[in-house]
Amino acid sequence: MADVLTIDKLTRRFGGLYAVNNVSFNVAENEILSVIGPNGAGKSTLFKLIASFLRPTSGEVCFKGERISGLAPHIVARKGVVRTFQETTIFRNMSVRENVIIAHHLQSRATLFGYFMGSRNARQDEQSFGESADDILQLLNLDHVANELASNLPHGNLRALGIAIGLATNATVLLLDEPFAGMNHEETMRTVQMVQGVRDRGVTVLLVEHDMAAVMKISDRIVVLNFGEKIAEGTAAEIQHDERVIEAYLGIEDESIGL
Amino acid sequence: MEQAIVNGLYLGSQYALIALGLTLIFALMNVLNFAHGQLYVLGGFITYVVYGQLGLPFVLALVATAVTLALVGAAIEKFLFRPVIRRSVREESTMLLAAAIAFFLDAVILLLFGEKQRGVPKIMDGLLNWDFRIVMPYDRILIGVLSIFIIVGFILYMQYSKPGRAMRALAQDRVAAQLMGVRVDRYSMIGFALGAMLAGVVGGLLVTITGVNSGIGGPISIKAFMMVMIGGAGVISGAIAGGFILGMMESVGLFYLSSYGDITYLIIFASLMVFLAIRPQGLMGKPWG
Amino acid sequence: MMPGKLAKTAGFLIYAAILLILVPRLIDSYERWDLYYTLTSVALLSIASAGVWLTFFIGRINIGQAAYALIGGYVSAVMVVDHGISFWWTLPAAGLFCAVVSVFVGLPILRLRGVYFAMVTLVFTEVAKMVALALPITHGASGIVNIPLPGALEIFGFTLIPDFNTLDNSRRGFYFLSVVLMLICFLGMYRLVHSRMGRLCFSLQQNEELASSIGVNISYLRIVAYAISSFLGGIGGAIFAAISQSVYPSSFAVADSINFMLNCFLGGLGYVFGPMLGTFVLYFGWDWLFQTGKYQLLIFSSILIALMLVLPNGLLSIRLPGWKKNG
Numbered sequence: 001m002a003d004v005l006t007i008d009k010l011t012r013r014f015g016g017l018y019a020v021n022n023v024s025f026n027v028a029e030n031e032i033l034s035v036i037g038p039n040g041a042g043k044s045t046l047f048k049l050i051a052s053f054l055r056p057t058s059g060e061v062c063f064k065g066e067r068i069s070g071l072a073p074h075i076v077a078r079k080g081v082v083r084t085f086q087e088t089t090i091f092r093n094m095s096v097r098e099n100v101i102i103a104h105h106l107q108s109r110a111t112l113f114g115y116f117m118g119s120r121n122a123r124q125d126e127q128s129f130g131e132s133a134d135d136i137l138q139l140l141n142l143d144h145v146a147n148e149l150a151s152n153l154p155h156g157n158l159r160a161l162g163i164a165i166g167l168a169t170n171a172t173v174l175l176l177d178e179p180f181a182g183m184n185h186e187e188t189m190r191t192v193q194m195v196q197g198v199r200d201r202g203v204t205v206l207l208v209e210h211d212m213a214a215v216m217k218i219s220d221r222i223v224v225l226n227f228g229e230k231i232a233e234g235t236a237a238e239i240q241h242d243e244r245v246i247e248a249y250l251g252i253e254d255e256s257i258g259l
Numbered sequence: 260m261e262q263a264i265v266n267g268l269y270l271g272s273q274y275a276l277i278a279l280g281l282t283l284i285f286a287l288m289n290v291l292n293f294a295h296g297q298l299y300v301l302g303g304f305i306t307y308v309v310y311g312q313l314g315l316p317f318v319l320a321l322v323a324t325a326v327t328l329a330l331v332g333a334a335i336e337k338f339l340f341r342p343v344i345r346r347s348v349r350e351e352s353t354m355l356l357a358a359a360i361a362f363f364l365d366a367v368i369l370l371l372f373g374e375k376q377r378g379v380p381k382i383m384d385g386l387l388n389w390d391f392r393i394v395m396p397y398d399r400i401l402i403g404v405l406s407i408f409i410i411v412g413f414i415l416y417m418q419y420s421k422p423g424r425a426m427r428a429l430a431q432d433r434v435a436a437q438l439m440g441v442r443v444d445r446y447s448m449i450g451f452a453l454g455a456m457l458a459g460v461v462g463g464l465l466v467t468i469t470g471v472n473s474g475i476g477g478p479i480s481i482k483a484f485m486m487v488m489i490g491g492a493g494v495i496s497g498a499i500a501g502g503f504i505l506g507m508m509e510s511v512g513l514f515y516l517s518s519y520g521d522i523t524y525l526i527i528f529a530s531l532m533v534f535l536a537i538r539p540q541g542l543m544g545k546p547w548g
Numbered sequence: 549m550m551p552g553k554l555a556k557t558a559g560f561l562i563y564a565a566i567l568l569i570l571v572p573r574l575i576d577s578y579e580r581w582d583l584y585y586t587l588t589s590v591a592l593l594s595i596a597s598a599g600v601w602l603t604f605f606i607g608r609i610n611i612g613q614a615a616y617a618l619i620g621g622y623v624s625a626v627m628v629v630d631h632g633i634s635f636w637w638t639l640p641a642a643g644l645f646c647a648v649v650s651v652f653v654g655l656p657i658l659r660l661r662g663v664y665f666a667m668v669t670l671v672f673t674e675v676a677k678m679v680a681l682a683l684p685i686t687h688g689a690s691g692i693v694n695i696p697l698p699g700a701l702e703i704f705g706f707t708l709i710p711d712f713n714t715l716d717n718s719r720r721g722f723y724f725l726s727v728v729l730m731l732i733c734f735l736g737m738y739r740l741v742h743s744r745m746g747r748l749c750f751s752l753q754q755n756e757e758l759a760s761s762i763g764v765n766i767s768y769l770r771i772v773a774y775a776i777s778s779f780l781g782g783i784g785g786a787i788f789a790a791i792s793q794s795v796y797p798s799s800f801a802v803a804d805s806i807n808f809m810l811n812c813f814l815g816g817l818g819y820v821f822g823p824m825l826g827t828f829v830l831y832f833g834w835d836w837l838f839q840t841g842k843y844q845l846l847i848f849s850s851i852l853i854a855l856m857l858v859l860p861n862g863l864l865s866i867r868l869p870g871w872k873k874n875g
Contacts (some may be wrong), residue, residue, distance in 0.1 A: 048715075051761065077763035091754045094747070102747050106763040112772065115744040122744065229756050291663045293806075347860035349669065351609050354666060355813050356856045358806050362849035370846060395834040477802055481674055484667045492664065528671055535668055536656025 004029050004204050005050070005081070005172055010059035010069075011236065012045055019045040019226040022059070027173065032205045033216045037225035037255050038248060043208040044227065047175050050206070051083035052076040053177030063173070078106055082116055084162045084179075092151035096142055103168035133168060139201075140164045140194055156187045160194060167198055174198065176207040180214045192218050217241070218231040224248070260391045263514035264507070269399055271506025272406040273461050276500035277479065279413060279484035280457035286430035287450040288351065290340060293357040294495035295458050296479030299366035302459025303471030304330050306373045310467075311379035317467070323455050324463040332455025336361060336448045360506065364501035368473045402464050409460065410499060417495060426450050430493060485531055491544020499541055550640065560735070567727050576816035584719040587790065590831045591726035592698055596675050597811040597823035599777035602737065606773045606816050607753035608658070612669030613781045613808040614677035614800035616646040620782030621789035621799055625692040626685060628790075635698035639786050646782030647775040654774040658767065673805045678760035678829045691796030729787070730824070733780060740776075748768070749773055758828075812874050814855070 005027035012020040020042045027033050035043050048054040049062050052071050058068045068076050073083075091099050107129070108115075111124035136144045140160045144155060148162060155173040159179055164210040166174045179195060180188045192214055199205050209215050215222060224232040224239060232239055239245055274379045277299060310320035345354050383398040399530045417423035425446050428436040437443050463472060486505050491499025505527070512523030535541075575583050596617050603610035622644035627638040647716045657668045680686045697712035698721075709725075714720045742748050747771055760766045789795040811830055815822025833851065837844045 019793055053757075053761075071764075072767075073760045074763050077761055082761060082763070089755060089758045091751050091758065093754055094750070098747065102744075102751055103762045105748070108744070110744075112745045112748075112769075118743070126744070165758075165762060254832045283851050285663070289663075339857070343856055343860045349817065350662065351604070351809075351813065351817070352856065352860045354609065354663070355810060355854065357861075359852035359856060362845060363853060366843075366845035366849055368685075371840065387840065413846070438679065460621060481670060481802065485671060488664070492667075509819060518557055522682055525682055528675045528678065532653075532657065532668060532672060532675070535664075536662065539660050 002029050004064055005206070006062040006065075007046075007050065008060050008062065010046070010061060012042075012048055012049055012054060013057045013059045014043045018042075018228045020049060020225075023225070024059075026085050027204060027206055027228065027231055028220075030199060030202060030204055031220040032199055032207070032218055033221050034219040034222065035206070035208045035223045035225060036210075036215055040227075041225040042228040043225055044177065045228075046163050047083060047177055047208055051081060051175055053083070065250065077169060080170075081165050081175070082169045082171035082173070083175040084166045084177055084192075089148045090158060090161050092149075093221060094150055095131075096150055096157075096164075097133055097137065097146040098169045100136055101129045102169070103165040105127040106130060106169055120145065121164070127236075136164050136167050138211060139197055140167075141190075152234070156183060156190075157190060159183070161190075163194055163198065165200070169213070171203060173204045173206060176205060178209055180209055180211040181209060183211075188214050194196050260514070263511045265393050265395055266514075267507035268503070269403040269506070270397075270415065270510055271503035272403050272410065272503075274408055274482065274486055274506045275467060275502025276406050276457050276461045277402055277483045278490070278502045279410065279495065280454035280488070281483045282493055282495065283426070283430075283450050283457075284454040286495075287447050288336075288340065288353075290344075290353045290357060291484075292454070293333075293480055294361040294364055294476075295454075295483050296476035296481075297368065298328060298332070298455045298458040299462040299479050300370040300473060300476045301331070302462030303363060303466040304368060304377070304473075305459070305460075306463035307372075307377050307471060311377070317382050321460065321463050322380035324459050326458030329452040329456040331395070331459075333448050333452040335455070336451035340451070341444065341447070341486065344501065353457070365476055372473060374473050374475060375490055377466070378412050379467055382467050387500055389545035392525050399468060402468060406461070407463060409457075409487065413457070415487070422446065428502045435489050438444065458474065485527075488535060490540055492514060493503030494541075494543045495541045497541055497543035549772045550761045556773060557804030561729075562809050565732055567731070568724065581717065583717060584717070584723045584836055585791075588719070588726045588830050589788075591679045591723075591730040592784045592791075593808070593811065593831060594728075594824045594827035595730055595769070596781045597808045597815075597827050597852075598733055598737050599780035599818075600808045601812040601815075601817070602740075602749075602773050602777045602780075604812055605741065605753060606749045606770055606772075607661070607756070607810070608770075609666040610669050610777065611666050611805045611809055612672040612803075613777070614802065614805035615669075615673045616650065616778040616781030616799040617788065617797075617804065618676050618680060618786030619649060619799070620646050621795040622680060622686050623782070624693070624786035625695050625789045625795045629692055629695055629798075631684075634701070635790055636701040639783065641781040642786035647779040650778030651771055651776050654771050655767075658770045658774060670805065673800075677801060677802050686797070690798060691794060691799070692789075694793040695789060695795070697793070703746040711813075713860070722787070726787060729783065733783075734821060734824060741820050745769075770822070782869045810852070816861070 003026040007026070010020055011016060011018065023046065025112060035046060037043055044135060045054065049069065050055050052073050053062075056069050060067050062068065062080055063081055066079070068079060068081065091102065094102070102138045103227050108125050110119050115122045118203060134143065134146070137146050142157060142160055142164060145157060150158075151161055163176065163179065166176065176195065183191060185254050188211060195205060195207070195218060221233065221235055222239045223230060224242070224245050231244045231248060232242045234242070277295070281292055281295045286289055293421050305324040305327050306320045309323050310317050327464050339356060339360065340353060343352055348352070381398050384400055386394060386396040402462060407510065417427060425436070425441045428439065428441055429443060429446050429450075432441065465471070482505065486501035487498055488501070489504055490499070490501030508527050509523065512526060516523050516526075552835070562700030571587070573583065596613050600610045600613045623642040623645045624635065624638040627633040627634055627641060653672060657665065657672075660668055681688055686692070697718055698709075699713070700707050700711040701709040712721045715721045741749075748759070748764055751764065752766055752769060756766050785800060789799070807830065811826035812823045813826065814830055816823065834844070834848055837848050840847055
């Protein structure tokens with residue numbers, strides 16, 4: 001499998017503090033790769049750097065061999081790297097279906113003026129987006145709440161909607177920020193299935209997560225950060241037996257790693 | 260040049276006081292108080308009545324102004340902003356309420372005091388003349404010094420008094436302050452009263468120099484907005500810096516460019532917009548967005 | 549879908565008929581010519597307010613519309629008076645000029661949000677006034693006066709619009725012009741808001757970060773919306789200058805900027821036709837209170853404050869709380 005994302009010596013400094021320090025790893029096509037680490041390890045900063053919401057102090061991120069660091073976020077999204085958010089960020093005052101439809105923005109062929117005039121492209125767009133949205137909503141079990149206002153959704157569905165939005169962008173690489181946070185076991189397992197469903201559609205998934213059980217279950221490979229540095233990389237089995245990882249987690253959340 | 264700098268300091272001290280009140284209200288309640296200039300005008304007229312018309316001592320007039328404006332401010336917060344903030348879904352509504360209050364105060368001031376420019380007797384005669392390089396009437400010096408005292412007093416109050424600390428906590432993080440037991444309603448009201456009082460006191464101070472008229476409320480508000488933006492909204496040090504910077508720019512600009520008419524203000528406005536484009540959070544504001 | 553669409557079209561046509569046929573008849577039969585001027589003003593102000601509404605729609609509080617109305621007024625006046633160009637050409641020129649200016653102004657300032665954007669646009673209103681005072685082309689404080697009435701608009705020898713000087717009542721001419729433009733403007737706004745572009749704008753209002761992560765070019769969209777808004781401000785200002793046959797640096801000032809915003813708000817920010825209703829209510833309310841003499845502003849502002857207390861979310865919030873319902 002070819003690498004879609006190459007993270008090369010990525011560094012981001014805030015004042016004197018290294019939030020991300022000299023981190024390098026690759027993401028292969030169609031894999032699920034998780035980034036884990038104790039609180040404050042720099043996971044969220046790493047995500048922002050990859051999606052180009054932040055500029056790296058040094059180092060770079062390449063997507064299919066092309067440098068994407070430093071580009072505007074919407075350009076990075078256009079190339080195929082899309083980030084969903086840690087907070088349950090959605091368009092609150094739109095219906096669930098509208099949320100997903102609008103996320104198809106990148107596939108639109110009509111211009112703004114075309115939409116205004118209702119050109120043929122615009123009408124075709126509307127129709128295909130609608131169909132695709134229904135498809136996605138079904139995949140993520142959201143079809144029964146499609147016409148609800150997004151702000152009225154219960155917590156678990158919100159997360160699913162976030163993933164649906166990411167999926168609708170037709171991204172090559174989807175960055176999921178803590179998709180399991182605040183969920184009970186049952187919800188987590190359902191979301192794990194969802195993420196696997198996403199991958200089965202050919203999407204490469206990069207996720208940041210606290211929930212070790214879910215991460216171990218879902219990930220093809222895992223990257224471990226501590227104090228901004230990469231301390232380990234490998235399969236779930238390898239990570240579980242890595243001394244530095246155990247050390248980093250000891251006393252913090254030693255039971256949650258499932259040792 | 261010396262003259263321009265001294266004028267700038269004098270002007271800046273007044274401006275800083277106005278900006279302090281505005282920024283305090285903004286920091287506490289996230290309200291952009293359009294009526295700030297009107298509060299200033301109201302203060303000027305109260306001093307005019309007590310000192311100029313009733314002939315009572317200036318200090319007494321100033322105290323009366325401060326008390327009245329504090330009451331007006333408290334009432335505006337309690338009866339107008341508080342209920343609207345509680346019920347509105349968008350932050351814009353407080354801005355519109357503030358605009359309506361500005362209209363209202365304009366109307367009240369016009370009805371009570373008429374549209375004539377009003378002045379009061381000088382509080383002090385004579386002038387300082389240093390070799391014709393700096394010429395400054397004593398009353399201006401006195402007013403300038405008084406304002407600086409008030410600024411220092413305000414900073415000390417915010418720094419060391421219990422309400423001051425509570426208000427700073429509130430400004431920093433409303434939710435956290437609430438959890439810590441700060442009574443949000445109470446301190447929002449105190450803050451608004453304090454802000455209104457500052458605006459009124461400056462009006463009272465300046466009425467002895469430049470007089471007051473009912474039409475200047477709006478322009479004063481706009482200047483206050485500018486100072487707050489220069490320094491960074493909601494930051495006390497920023498308001499003071501913004502006040503002095505604007506005062507200095509005005510005075511130096513008028514000194515060198517007076518022959519070109521209003522070009523000074525045009526330059527100030529334009530450079531402010533450029534400055535904000537580069538540094539949206541102002542000099543000392545926190546980055547946001 | 550179809551019956552709803554039909555009903556809407558019918559409603560719009562009835563509304564247009566009332567404005568273009570019934571209202572003029574009534575005015576003519578009661579000989580209340582002054583109402584032409586009042587209604588024309590409402591129509592023009594609501595065009596400018598519609599622009600402000602659009603910036604509200606992308607999540608920006610715009611208190612700078614008076615600047616564009618002023619610029620539009622001057623562009624048209626200068627072209628007509630100093631260069632003898634027909635008013636009908638200056639009208640789109642004024643709008644386009646404003647749109648271009650707004651791109652340059654908007655590029656830096658649209659990055660600001662909330663009260664920061666509001667304050668800068670307010671300052672921009674002052675800047676426009678001062679530029680008008682300072683530039684030679686605008687004739688400083690004395691402004692431009694004695695602007696001739698619009699001449700005839702002819703295309704291929706066919707007179708589309710007659711010369712306003714030949715009309716027995718030029719106010720009537722301006723009324724028709726303004727109302728027609730207002731109808732076009734709001735039809736366009738309705739279309740825009742309900743097209744995909746409207747939904748993109750709406751997504752900006754709610755969450756710019758998410759919008760950009762799904763690939764929306766937020767800075768481009770913001771500029772487009774702001775340019776349209778400024779275009780409308782320029783058009784409104786240009787016709788105003790033509791009606792009053794004069795334009796001064798103080799023709800549109802901070803108070804007007806605030807009024808445009810009030811119009812939108814009063815009508816309700818979640819409703820495309822809000823600015824039209826808001827302008828109508830506010831303008832007629834103000835006009836009607838004229839009889840109270842010196843208490844006009846006092847009563848007017850008291851009512852405004854009371855309205856804010858009772859309906860903090862706008863007049864139309866009574867029945868149209870959200871975006872969905874107006875679809």
